[in-house]
Amino acid sequence: MQFPESWPPECPPANAQDAQGECFRVVSNNPPGADDFKSYSELGAAPNANPCKRVGLSLLRTLDDAIHQTELFPKHGKLICRGELNSGHGKTLLTKGTLPTHTTWWPYEGIDRVAPFVCVGAQ
Amino acid sequence: MNWTVIAPQFDVESFQGISLEEILYEFDGPRIFTARSVMGELLFYLADEQDGLCRYIVAPTNASIIDLMKSGVRSVRDALNQPWVWFLDTQYDGNPVAAWKGTLADAPVDALPRPGVMLWPHLEPVFVLRAIGDGLGEGTVPASVIRQVVDGATTALKKIAGRVFQAARAQGRKANVIRQFYDLPMQGVAYNSFEIAFRLPGRKQLNLGAGEAPEELGSEFDEIGKLLEQALSWAIDAKPEEDNEPLDIDLLEALEKLVPPQTGIVKSVELRGRIFCAGHARYQLTRDTSKRVRRALGKARVSQERITKVTGLVRELDKDDPSFTLRETDDSKDHVCRFPQEFLDDVLEVFNTDQRVTISGRENIKNGEIDVSLVSREPSATESSSSAA
Secondary structure: OOOOOOOOOOOOOOEEOOOEEEEEEEOOOOOOOOOHHOOHHHHOOOOOOHHHOOOEEEEEEEEHHHHHHHHHHHHHHEEEEEEEHHHHHEEEEOOOOOOOOEEEEOOOOOOOOOOOEEEEOOO | OOOOOOEOOOOOOHHOEEEEEEEEEOOOEEEEEEEEEOOOOEEEEEEEEEEEEEEEEEEOOOHHHHHHOOOOOOOOHHOOOOOOOOEEEEOOOOOOOEEEEEEEHOOEEEEEEOOOOOHHHHHHEEEEEEEOOOOOOOOOOOHHHHHHHHHHHHHHHHHHHHHHHHHHHHHOOOOOHHHHHOOOOEEEOOOOEEEEEOOOOOOOOOOOOOOOHHHHHHHHHHHHHHHHHHHHHHOOOOHHHHHHHOOHHHHHHHHHHHHOOOOOOOOEEEOOOOOOOOOOOOEEEEEHHHHHHHHHHHHHHHHHHHEEEEEEEEEEEEEEOEEEEEEEOOOOOOOEEOOOOHHHHHHHHHHHHOOEHHHEEEEEEOOOEEEEEEEOOOOOHHHHHHOOO
């Protein structure tokens, strides 16, 4: 399994680890689809942002953080998906910034990104 | 976008060349951030994203507003709620394509952060009490409602903390350590009808017992939250009363302080906060809940408490956990008496002068403890003789 060749060099960064464990993402479609798991790079958004972060996807590590996000950004989706990632799904890194559990996920090329996730409820 | 901004259009060129200052919330990309422009310092909130467009609500701001938001004193919605705001559509590449100038009221409710929601999850208040009623808003909240909310929160938490720390108190745990579980610092006030948010004491404010870590206080606070949640679920559950397990009297007394009164401006009370395991649950107590709680409390009191009046001497006083032991009583028993803070001066005086005191209140039949509602001093010999003269 590999990452897309179009990604910047040294991306994911060397300190990223095999994907592992429970994570959450708020989505707007029910059931969630591929559009809910597109990176900013795939959407063509924020071209000036950090190029390696742009090709990754943001995840949260706690349900509380995901619920908080639905309350902070109601238009961005009310459905919370819980995923259980493993090394076959790519690499992750805790990129906490202002959110202590914010994690960036760099999925391997061609994997079904939706498959590891199940919806745990709508807010 | 599936919502139209009904506000006058604004010159979109004003948003060209904006320089991003600080990212406050980032998920996939920056969602809340500050930026500098010819119009001054601005707060950007990404309200919606659709069909290759991002719609931001942009509010004028300053360092003080941002600091209040970052410290959890001001919610994101309140920080955005300025005399005017702009709605700005940009393409995904950040190029501005349309702008309008209006107020926050021009946005649909679901395009805004929910009222009271803080910038980051850890800033969410630990306990929020909201009094709901017609006409409760900024400038129109009677002092009695403010008192009701503050007393409700403090007394209810104190009742439950008392139960959680029953054993700890017997083992000599300091009362001022226990006090911080109910006498919480206020985080903020919102006019939503009227709500007060409380936070846990900061590290510097914490009173820790010897060898105690702040994390241990967290687990004890969780315990208080669990019991409160149990009491609220009991009160809200619509099961017929005969099918419902009776609730412990301490929990009923905590509920008694939280439920809305049968008359007056407050019609219901909402509770939320990180104290609850279901972190984002909202519990609503109505006047029907009040009836239910009062009926259950009446029943419990008949079997577990009696109204009492005892005279004796205050020999042992705890100022941190307002309570004293009444000895040399006219019923020949010692009584631990808990009293409201406002009686402290009276109690201190009789304690310091060895005057006999008569107290009235509710006595727990099982252990003889008295919840004091009235303290009256017996006149001293000098007072009696001067009044006779």
